[in-house]
Amino acid sequence: PGYAKRLKKKGVTRQQLFQEYRSSHPDGYARSRFCNYFQAYLALSHPVAHLEHKAGDKMFIDHAGDKLALVDRDTGQTIPVEVFVSILPCSQLTYVEAVMSQREEDLIHACESALLFYGGTPAVIVPDNLKSAVNKPSRYEAELNEDFAAFAEHYGCVVIPARVRKPRDRALVEGAVKLVYRGIYTRLEGRVFHDLESLNAAIRVALELHNNSLLTGRSYSRREQY
Structure with missing residues (x-):
């Protein structure tokens, strides 16, 4: 000691x-x-408990640190875009979408797209203290963005942000982001996209391969587990 x-x-x-x-x-x-x-x-x-996640309980959301890019057809200018990532912890089924920014309207749009992709709503949405979701982080009770809170209420969800300075609260979605780099970003390398529609179409193809591949050490995929 x-x-x-x-x-x-x-x-x-x-x-x-x-x-x-x-x-x-x-x-x-x-x-x-x-x-x-x-x-x-x-x-x-310093024991660490293994968390058992219930189906339909939570949806973790975040943005990838590394951005993707569009190329303007007329000027050739490169336009960086954000990449929204969500994951259901029980099945690890993942959703990915490119959006223009981390503003609240883009976040709400991406979250709604994720719910449509999953075909249902979780009890809890867990953001990583995103500014477009959380006005004031707190270790105990965060102050939520009103529009995002209203969106969650509309779908019957509760928003519980990850706790400040508690990295294990974010470990699952951060792990998902790393897998997205390997499973999706690598499949997009060398390709040029001029609009979000074509970029997201390519992401969706790679995402299906990601969700339907076998989990490490398991005989089933994320989609099958879901």
Whole structure:
């Protein structure tokens, strides 16, 4: 416990703790064994619960950090566009759509498209404190954007933003974004799109391949699980 507490201090490393341990216990554990036991203690003292997600309970939403782009037909100018991503945690069925911005009208449009894609509404929509959904983040009760809250109420959903400084609340959708980079972005490389309609048509083809591929270590796909 003492070593674990000191490891939290700035500048303290496990190597320093091991050297201190060996100076007090010359015949003690070797470095690898010391580190293994130390890691096991940290895991026991900071347990992480496995979350079981219920079907139809939540829909997580976010925007990908890396944007896609359109090319203006007349000027050749490259126009960056946002990529909306949503995921249902139980089945991991994913929805992806390119939108012009992260403004509330584009967010609401993308969320509505996701609900139509899923063919139903979840009990809870979980945004990652997007400015177009959340006016004021909070660890306890965030202040929601009125238009987005009205949209959710219209569809019978509750909005519960991910908690500030709680990365595990966002882990699922962030993992989905990484898979979108691999499963969708790579299939669009080298292609030129002049409008959202053609870009989203290409995204939809790649998305179907993504959702219908087998999950790692499983005998079923996201679509089958859904």
